[in-house]
Each structure stands twice: as structure tokens, then as C-alpha cells.
Amino acid sequence: MTTLIDGSVLEGGGQILRNSISLAALLGKPISIHKVRNGRKPPGLKNQHRTGIELAAEIASARLTGATNGSTEVEFAPGRITPGNYTADPVTAGAATLLLQISLPLLLFTPSATPSTLTLKGGTNATSAPQIDYIQRVFLPFATRHFGLKVDVDVRRRGYFPRGGGEVHVTVFPGADGARLTSASVMERGTVTRIGGIAHIAGLPGHLGRTMAEGATRRLAQRGFAPDAAVPVPVEIESRREKNENTVGAGSGIVLWAELAGGGVIGGSAVGRKGADAVTVGEEAANELINGLEADGCVDEWLQDQIIIFMALAEGTSEVRCGKDGLTLHTRTAIWVAEQLTDAKFDVTVEDSGHTIIRCTGIGYTAPTDSDLSNK
Structure with missing residues (x-):
């Protein structure tokens, strides 16, 4: 029996598509998703979403219909999930991190313990999805510590809007002998033990990365997050200018993360854009991190x-x-x-x-x- 999923519910965007396809593939449930991305203008599939469900269909040996740009209805009938080496390329600045979201759960649960690799192309640092550095520094450390994931991510080339062209290599190690994910209990926030960060730039003067990092550091210090504060917090924000051969186009961004004594982690980020000076971008990331910390949660x-x-x-x-x-x-x-x-x-x-x-x-x-x- 096919399960019907209403793509217009609540957020009404691509997340319904990604999570539904991933779970359907794992559970062997045929699904039909209608009103795809009904909460977006225009609705329907874009390159990024189509590429993601095509990747999931390849991994899960699925029968897929409706996967065309602009389509508002998709049917997905999964088969066997197979470990292997997979490549996905939206041929746009579509986010590589969203391609990872739909495919990662599948490759964590292959019938054998054979590792799989993903070569994901597209945008690595954009405003409409998590930056790849957030995945590396916030999501994966948390998921590894609390759910037992084992995943390696290597950024081979950064891709910025509007050209994309980035490339991320991911190795996914499934659990052996049918291992289950461990349950997570993250209830105590504890103190902020460290704040880390990376300010990255490509095709732009190197001093802009340092300026972003300095802007973030000053803003954090104003709110009491500094090595010399009343409650000292180490703050280490790296500035990195990518080699020209490791990027497509010019761009910049910054990702910050606060490690908590109770095992939680809070992130903050911003992406450089025309008309915004580097100090402002750094301060935006710091403000996002500060807001997350002041909300007083563990995530x-x-x-x-x-x-x-x-x-x-x-x-x-x-x-x-x-x-x-x-x-x-x-x-x-x-x-x-x-x-x-x-x-x-x-x-x-x-x-x-x-x-x-x-x-x-x-x-x-x-x-x-x-x-x-x-x-x-």
C-alpha cells in the first residue's frame, strides 16, 4: 500500500520531501508526495530537490516517477539499499548539504558493513541551507557523540552562489552486524567550554577573512565570551583563504560553534554578500551564535x-x-x-x-x- 504524504503541511518545503524519501527508502514503503513544496514560490521541484531524490532512488534501487523540474507530485517505490560510490550534481549552486541530508540516513543502514562514498557537487556555502562547515563542526560532532554515526567529510572545492561548482567527498561507515543508532540524552547545558570558528574566503583579498573573524571576536567579547572575561571562554576563529584551484567563483562566509559542557553544541553563521562589509558579516554570525546561547538550550x-x-x-x-x-x-x-x-x-x-x-x-x-x- 502506498503512503500518501501532503507536501503542503506546516513548513511546506523541501524538508518534507527529503525526510519522507529517506524514511520510505529505509522502511521499504512506497510513498506518493503531492503538493510538493506548496509553501514556496514557485512550488514544485527545483534542480536541487530533483537531484536529491534521484540520488536516493539510485541508492535504494527505487522506482521514481514525477521527478522533473516544476513537478508537484512524486512517487517513490524503494527496493534494496546498496552500498557503493555515488555522485550527485545539481549543475547549479544547489546545496550539497541538502543532498547529504537525504542520502546519509540510507547509507548508514546498508545490509553490509561496507563503507560508501558520496561525491556531492553544487553549493557548499549559501544562505538557504546549512554551510558545509556547519555540518562538519556542529551537526556531525553532535550526531557522532550522541547517536553513534561515523561519517567523514572532505571539502575538495568550495562553491559559492550563483556559480556553485563545489565538491564534497563523504565517506559513510554503516554499523556492523545490524547495529542500531544509540539514543541521545542531552538535557544539561553546562558551561560554554570553547568557541571555535572558521572565516573562509575565495577569490577575494585575504584580509577580508581576518576582518570577518575580528568582527565576530569583538562582538562575542562584548557579550562576555572571551578568554579574559569574568568567566573565561577560549575563542579561536580561523581565517582561511582558499586556493584559486579549490574554488569556483568568489565568495566568503563564516561559521561559529560553541561547545557545551553537557554535550550540546550551538552554531552561528553568515555568508558574505554584495554590499555587506566583512565586519558586519562577522558580527551577524556572532549575533546568531549569541542568540542561540541566550535561548539556553543544548542545540x-x-x-x-x-x-x-x-x-x-x-x-x-x-x-x-x-x-x-x-x-x-x-x-x-x-x-x-x-x-x-x-x-x-x-x-x-x-x-x-x-x-x-x-x-x-x-x-x-x-x-x-x-x-x-x-x-x-
Whole structure:
């Protein structure tokens, strides 16, 4: 029986598509998604989304219909997930990180323990998706520590809007012998133990990276995050100018992250753009990080929605303390998709302190064995 997914629910964007396709592939459930990206103008698939579901279809040996640009209805009937070496290229500045979001859960659960590789092309640093540095410094350290993921990411070439052309190599190590994801319990924030960062530029004068880093450092110090503050916090923001052969086009950006004693991590980022001076870009990233820290949760607003699918797949009960700003629309959408396609049970509560707690009893998903597949 085909499961129907309404792509206009809540956030109404590409996240519904990515999470639905990933879960359908893992669970062997044919799905039909209608009103795809109904909350966007124009609605329907763009290059980036089409490339992502085509990648998932290749990994999962799926029958895919409706995967054309502008399409508002997609049908996906998965088969066997196979480890291998896969390449995806939207031929635009479409985000490589969003291609990773749809494909990573599949390759974590291949029938054998054979590692897989992804060569993901497109944009690496844009405003409409997590920067690749955020994935490397915030998402993956958190997911590795708390869910047991093992993933390596190597940025071979940066690609900036509007030309794209970046290239990211990812190695995914699935669990051996049907290993399940571990449940996460991240309820104590603790102190800020360190703030790290990277200011990256390409095709531009080197001093702009240093200026971005200095702008972020000064802003953080104004809010009490500095080595010489009353409560000392080490702050280390690297400035990196990429070699011309390692980039396509010119661009810049900065990603910051705060490591918390309780095992959480908060990120902040900004992307350079025409008309914005480097100091302002650095301050924007710092302000984003400060806002995340002052919300007083263990994860930031972007990390909270990215971990929902892993909470649903993990074994046992996961619990994560979010900030006082409540759940984002993206997070509520991710929970809705997980509840449509899995038996995971989510419970969202708001404490007297104002913090939102997400608890999830996961399904303890394991990769099907060869005998399971032969008996289908």
C-alpha cells in the first residue's frame, strides 16, 4: 500500500520531501508526495530537490516517477539499499548539504558493513541551507557523540552562489552486524567550554577573512565570551583563504560553534554578500551564535530539526533540551513526517523554565539482512 504524504503541511518545503524519501527508502514503503513544496514560490521541484531524490532512488534501487523540474507530485517505490560510490550534481549552486541530508540516513543502514562514498557537487556555502562547515563542526560532532554515526567529510572545492561548482567527498561507515543508532540524552547545558570558528574566503583579498573573524571576536567579547572575561571562554576563529584551484567563483562566509559542557553544541553563521562589509558579516554570525546561547538550550534551531530523523530511528528513548524560543516550524515538520512514516512516538513538553523538551521513543531500526530481503 502506498503512503500518501501532503507536501503542503506546516513548513511546506523541501524538508518534507527529503525526510519522507529517506524514511520510505529505509522502511521499504512506497510513498506518493503531492503538493510538493506548496509553501514556496514557485512550488514544485527545483534542480536541487530533483537531484536529491534521484540520488536516493539510485541508492535504494527505487522506482521514481514525477521527478522533473516544476513537478508537484512524486512517487517513490524503494527496493534494496546498496552500498557503493555515488555522485550527485545539481549543475547549479544547489546545496550539497541538502543532498547529504537525504542520502546519509540510507547509507548508514546498508545490509553490509561496507563503507560508501558520496561525491556531492553544487553549493557548499549559501544562505538557504546549512554551510558545509556547519555540518562538519556542529551537526556531525553532535550526531557522532550522541547517536553513534561515523561519517567523514572532505571539502575538495568550495562553491559559492550563483556559480556553485563545489565538491564534497563523504565517506559513510554503516554499523556492523545490524547495529542500531544509540539514543541521545542531552538535557544539561553546562558551561560554554570553547568557541571555535572558521572565516573562509575565495577569490577575494585575504584580509577580508581576518576582518570577518575580528568582527565576530569583538562582538562575542562584548557579550562576555572571551578568554579574559569574568568567566573565561577560549575563542579561536580561523581565517582561511582558499586556493584559486579549490574554488569556483568568489565568495566568503563564516561559521561559529560553541561547545557545551553537557554535550550540546550551538552554531552561528553568515555568508558574505554584495554590499555587506566583512565586519558586519562577522558580527551577524556572532549575533546568531549569541542568540542561540541566550535561548539556553543544548542545540540550536537548525540542529534541532536535523536530529529528528535520527531520534526516530534510534533504539530507546532520546531526549533533548531545546531553548526557550520553542520549536521551529522545520522541527515540527520533521516530527510530523517521522510520525507519518514510522512507529516512533514523540512527546514535546514545555517546562516551567520555558525550555522545550523533545522526547522520542525510537523504532530501533536495523538494516535488513540478505535473508530478510530474499523473503520479501
